[in-house]
Amino acid sequence: QVQLLESGGGLVQAGGSLRLSCAPSVSIFSSRAMGWYRQAPGKQRESVATIGRGGVADYADSVKGRFTISRVNAKNTVDLEMNSLKPEDTAVYYCNVYIGTNSYWGRGTQVTVSS
Numbered sequence: 259q260v261q262l263l264e265s266g267g268g269l270v271q272a273g274g275s276l277r278l279s280c281a282p283s284v285s286i287f288s289s290r291a292m293g294w295y296r297q298a299p300g301k302q303r304e305s306v307a308t309i310g311r312g313g314v315a316d317y318a319d320s321v322k323g324r325f326t327i328s329r330v331n332a333k334n335t336v337d338l339e340m341n342s343l344k345p346e347d348t349a350v351y352y353c354n355v356y357i358g359t360n361s362y363w364g365r366g367t368q369v370t371v372s373s
Contacts, residue, residue, distance in 0.1 A: 261283040262362060264279070264367040267351060267369045268368075269372065270369075271371070278369075280338075281335045289311070291308060292329065292355045293305060295351070305318055324343075326339040
């Protein structure tokens, strides 16, 4: 069973920055796709950013230009750098990895942006 350990969430003021990190229990080279998703209270889980094995990234329109996803091979992590944070970015952020045909989820990390 693949486990994902997320870290980096917290409370930040609007305009601030946070960096989330996700460490899988297997090599990230075994994953064909990795990503970050978020779920705000009363809303459905949505994709924030995804990155393929070749490093091609895709972003939700709401975070383009502010968030950057990266595969950090030296740390075996997939990170999400979040800048210019807005109160509407407040949510629980989840890491997801695809290995073969299986999808694995982390337990989530809370990000709260105060106005």
